[in-house]
Amino acid sequence: MSNKSLPIAGHRASLGLALTAGVTSLCLYQQLMGWVLILMLCAVGVRCFLFYGAYRRTLQVRTINLLAVLTCVALAWFSREQGILLTMINLMVSACALKLLLLKQSRDFLQIAGCLLFLVGCTFIFSQALFSSIIFSIVLMAALLSLQLFYAPQLPFKGHLKSLLKIALQALPIAIILFISLPHLPPLWGMPEGKNSETGLSEKITPGDIAKLTRSDEKVFTATFDGQLPKVKQRYWRAMVLEQFDGKSWEVSEYRRAQQQLLKLTNSVSYPEPAQNSVAYQLLTEQSANSWLFTLGMTVPADANTRSKVILSDDYTLFSRQHIISKQTFNLKSTLNTPLKISNNDIERKINLTFPDTTNLRTLKWAKQLRLQSSDNQDYAQKLMQNFAQQNFVYTLTPPVMRDSPVDAFLFDYQQGFCAHYASAMALAFRAAGIPARLVSGYQGGELIADRVMNVYQYDAHAWVEASIDGQTWQRFDPTAMVAASRLLYGFQNSLSEQQQDLPFFSRNRAHALPALAHLYKLADTLNYQWNRWVLGFDDATQQDMFTRLLGNTSMERMTLYLLAVVLFIAGLLAFYFVPRPPPKIKSESLRLYHQVQAQIFRVTGIARNNESARVYVDTVSSHLNTSARSALAEFVSAFEKVEYQQPNHPANRQQLRFHYRKLKKALRRHSLH
Numbered sequence: 001m002s003n004k005s006l007p008i009a010g011h012r013a014s015l016g017l018a019l020t021a022g023v024t025s026l027c028l029y030q031q032l033m034g035w036v037l038i039l040m041l042c043a044v045g046v047r048c049f050l051f052y053g054a055y056r057r058t059l060q061v062r063t064i065n066l067l068a069v070l071t072c073v074a075l076a077w078f079s080r081e082q083g084i085l086l087t088m089i090n091l092m093v094s095a096c097a098l099k100l101l102l103l104k105q106s107r108d109f110l111q112i113a114g115c116l117l118f119l120v121g122c123t124f125i126f127s128q129a130l131f132s133s134i135i136f137s138i139v140l141m142a143a144l145l146s147l148q149l150f151y152a153p154q155l156p157f158k159g160h161l162k163s164l165l166k167i168a169l170q171a172l173p174i175a176i177i178l179f180i181s182l183p184h185l186p187p188l189w190g191m192p193e194g195k196n197s198e199t200g201l202s203e204k205i206t207p208g209d210i211a212k213l214t215r216s217d218e219k220v221f222t223a224t225f226d227g228q229l230p231k232v233k234q235r236y237w238r239a240m241v242l243e244q245f246d247g248k249s250w251e252v253s254e255y256r257r258a259q260q261q262l263l264k265l266t267n268s269v270s271y272p273e274p275a276q277n278s279v280a281y282q283l284l285t286e287q288s289a290n291s292w293l294f295t296l297g298m299t300v301p302a303d304a305n306t307r308s309k310v311i312l313s314d315d316y317t318l319f320s321r322q323h324i325i326s327k328q329t330f331n332l333k334s335t336l337n338t339p340l341k342i343s344n345n346d347i348e349r350k351i352n353l354t355f356p357d358t359t360n361l362r363t364l365k366w367a368k369q370l371r372l373q374s375s376d377n378q379d380y381a382q383k384l385m386q387n388f389a390q391q392n393f394v395y396t397l398t399p400p401v402m403r404d405s406p407v408d409a410f411l412f413d414y415q416q417g418f419c420a421h422y423a424s425a426m427a428l429a430f431r432a433a434g435i436p437a438r439l440v441s442g443y444q445g446g447e448l449i450a451d452r453v454m455n456v457y458q459y460d461a462h463a464w465v466e467a468s469i470d471g472q473t474w475q476r477f478d479p480t481a482m483v484a485a486s487r488l489l490y491g492f493q494n495s496l497s498e499q500q501q502d503l504p505f506f507s508r509n510r511a512h513a514l515p516a517l518a519h520l521y522k523l524a525d526t527l528n529y530q531w532n533r534w535v536l537g538f539d540d541a542t543q544q545d546m547f548t549r550l551l552g553n554t555s556m557e558r559m560t561l562y563l564l565a566v567v568l569f570i571a572g573l574l575a576f577y578f579v580p581r582p583p584p585k586i587k588s589e590s591l592r593l594y595h596q597v598q599a600q601i602f603r604v605t606g607i608a609r610n611n612e613s614a615r616v617y618v619d620t621v622s623s624h625l626n627t628s629a630r631s632a633l634a635e636f637v638s639a640f641e642k643v644e645y646q647q648p649n650h651p652a653n654r655q656q657l658r659f660h661y662r663k664l665k666k667a668l669r670r671h672s673l674h
């Protein structure tokens with residue numbers, strides 16, 4: 001197409017492209033810097049004014065160049081904080097915005113359209129949820145609709161929309177076939193990591209951090225069980241073991257981090273055999289940019305695919321070899337009642353007995369006295385649990401700030417806290433009495449969305465204690481159960497969400513009080529689950545299993561034949577869509593004879609009927625025929641009208657039509673000879 005000038009006012013394609021660019025930028029608002037988003041919205045506003053004729057000319061090139069220089073300087077300044085991927089997206093959005101301000105030629109339009117299609121693809125990088133994918137697909141359709149308006153501005157809008165929907169429906173089966181058949185390659189770049197304690201668990205926890213997660217209804221993972229679900233009291237999803245304590249915060253020890261890094265370098269890792277009464281389930285994780293997984297009790301991989309992707313640490317945590325930058329599925333088996341044996345490693349025992357002796361002095365003194373009053377470690381553990389039940393402790397989402405000696409302040413001054421406060425105090429009390437103990441962070445509970453399917457959200461975050469009172473195995477202690485048993489039995493939504501009255505009215509945390517809202521959330525969860533399981537969960541391993549079941553084995557010959565069949569099937573679909581079809585055969589004898597007469601007259605006279613009526617067509621061609629042919633044509637048309645419009649089922653009329661047809665053929669033949 002030549003680089004022709006485009007109209008400024010009333011140009012529907014330019015307005016559609018501008019609005020689509022604005023919506024795409026809003027879809028990327030979390031990845032865009034604020035000033036970049038404002039720049040795009042201003043550009044869209046200018047195009048709207050130009051469309052309605054409020055402005056007569058676009059901005060000057062000099063002004064756009066100045067804005068471009070300032071934009072590049074700003075992007076270069078913030079590039080270190082943003083990372084290469086986000087910087088490039090911000091650069092492309094800025095370029096589209098500036099080009100919109102300058103749009104006045106067809107080349108400008110096509111450049112913006114190309115960049116816009118790329119940006120729509122970028123939206124799928126950051127979110128592939130069902131409803132997000134629907135919105136992004138609508139935006140893509142809007143961009144393609146703008147291109148149709150650009151190439152065919154004279155056609156009505158409804159015609160464009162109908163044509164686009166038809167093409168989309170034709171492309172859908174081909175897209176599904178290619179999605180199933182083409183290799184699922186790993187991503188070409190890593191996603192930026194930016195998760196913190198407000199949006200997920202962290203490797204370092206200070207009492208009060210987990211309470212922040214209760215304000216988030218972001219989904220963490222979905223568990224699909226093969227058999228019966230674990231009991232409510234068994235739904236402790238272990239994520240991390242925090243063994244290093246500095247008096248305020250618990251975190252993963254340096255020894256454990258080094259051990260995990262060493263395990264990642266090991267290609268072969270041995271796993272214990274699961275017990276016969278193990279629980280099998282599929283874990284579908286959300287994007288987190290972290291590597292830890294969420295398991296119940298003693299957990300091992302359930303198949304070879306998962307075994308190649310995960311590592312089991314000595315602290316019985318399971319983590320992925322690669323950071324989870326997109327939804328992934330892991331098939332696992334957990335034994336809920338198998339005791340977790342304590343390591344004989346002296347270093348690990350020392351880590352789980354170490355505590356600072358210069359802070360929380362009241363707790364240390366109290367714990368030692370309580371141990372002297374106890375007959376054994378088991379009795380001491382029971383007295384610790386009873387202390388939380390008998391001393392008027394309060395389970396709250398808004399505990400007071402405890403900066404200095406926080407365990408002392410919690411136990412003896414305020415007696416108010418969230419699960420991390422209780423777990424931290426109990427773990428320190430165990431260590432002060434010479435009992436190895438550690439803090440475990442993860443999630444407790446979950447929300448059923450189907451008979452054997454459970455979603456776990458950020459507000460299910462929890463912390464508890466593992467202690468070795470027998471010196472041989474780790475035993476779970478949850479002091480939170482002594483203060484807020486409803487939190488464990490009925491979940492967070494039904495126990496503590498009333499403490500969050502400042503949340504939005506339609507928040508998931510309020511759904512328990514609104515049955516209609518809860519039903520909508522459950523429906524959305526079910527749809528998202530099916531989408532995640534069958535579409536986003538269809539990775540290379542699942543594809544390989546499908547090929548194995550379908551073909552028996554994935555030898556080169558069979559895969560070649562399979563891909564050839566796919567190509568031929570797609571070629572057949574394209575032929576069905578686009579190869580011209582012969583005109584349908586005319587079933588009526590009278591119409592068939594009439595069309596044959598038209599073809600014969602056209603060969604003799606060179607005059608086409610052009611949708612004229614039979615009588616008008618006779619008048620048109622009569623002057624080009626001799627007397628006998630003209631008379632025979634008039635008699636044939638009269639017989640045709642009787643059969644077609646007056647008495648269609650009368651046998652005599654049909655005989656007359658055939659007779660005059662043969663007579664006309666002879667007359668036309670004689671006419672052509674002369």
